[in-house]
Amino acid sequence: MKVVIDPGHGGSDTGATGFGLREADVALKLAELVGEYFGKYEGAIVTFTRNRNTSSSYPGPPAGLRKRIAYANSTNADLFLSLHCNAGGGSGFESYIAKGAPARTQKIQNAINDSVLGYLKGYGIGPHGQPAKNDSQAARSRIAVLRDTKMSAVFLLYKLFIDNPKEYKLLRDRRYLDGLAGVIVKGIAVAFGLKEKVDKPKPRYRVMVDGKEIMDTAYEGRIIELITQSLKNK
Numbered sequence: 001m002k003v004v005i006d007p008g009h010g011g012s013d014t015g016a017t018g019f020g021l022r023e024a025d026v027a028l029k030l031a032e033l034v035g036e037y038f039g040k041y042e043g044a045i046v047t048f049t050r051n052r053n054t055s056s057s058y059p060g061p062p063a064g065l066r067k068r069i070a071y072a073n074s075t076n077a078d079l080f081l082s083l084h085c086n087a088g089g090g091s092g093f094e095s096y097i098a099k100g101a102p103a104r105t106q107k108i109q110n111a112i113n114d115s116v117l118g119y120l121k122g123y124g125i126g127p128h129g130q131p132a133k134n135d136s137q138a139a140r141s142r143i144a145v146l147r148d149t150k151m152s153a154v155f156l157l158y159k160l161f162i163d164n165p166k167e168y169k170l171l172r173d174r175r176y177l178d179g180l181a182g183v184i185v186k187g188i189a190v191a192f193g194l195k196e197k198v199d200k201p202k203p204r205y206r207v208m209v210d211g212k213e214i215m216d217t218a219y220e221g222r223i224i225e226l227i228t229q230s231l232k233n234k
């Protein structure tokens with residue numbers, strides 16, 4: 001499963017600001033955490049439309065929306081996940097998908113929403129109106145990254161209001177963002193049926209020298225040393 005993570009804004013475009021906090025920075029921090037959480041699942045491949053505080057697409061030249069979209073469409077990804085904060089007075093969480101998006105996309109949106117809203121409840125935060133929105137219901141003009149990306153699932157996620165005093169505090173809290181990243185990826189994992197990686201225990205060996213057991217549970221790296229030692233002591 002391939003996902004393109006799109007941290008909103010970047011470079012000279014700070015996005016919304018609230019109390020000195022910049023949306024571009026929050027989006028990037030969250031994007032990096034989301035990328036890390038995908039590492040917990042088998043077969044998840046993650047790329048980003050930008051890194052650090054540039055508007056560069058990664059890898060590639062400085063990118064505005066059109067270049068981000070072109071980059072995403074060149075990757076044959078299954079999911080485009082655009083991360084933004086809300087602003088303009090208000091509170092709560094909401095997410096958008098494109099107008100006319102297929103049922104599959106709605107299913108992914110709902111899985112993410114369920115997971116995220118469960119987490120936000122713990123912080124006393126609920127949805128902003130109906131949390132699962134499609135672009136036709138959006139107050140703003142139609143959202144280019146939703147309209148023009150070609151992958152089977154397309155997403156835009158709003159994560160709280162940067163100019164709301166309570167929510168601003170959460171958006172600058174690394175622990176909150178880390179938890180949020182975890183539940184976003186968990187929702188996606190549910191929708192795509194991703195399996196968590198299991199750390200396989202390293203094999204251990206019984207080491208015998210001249211018919212005598214010298215160690216019953218040796219890791220591979222120690223075997224030669226154990227045998228050498230045993231032969232020396234003979």
Ligand SMILES: [Zn+2]
Nearest residue numbers: 008015084085
């Ligand atoms: Zn934004």
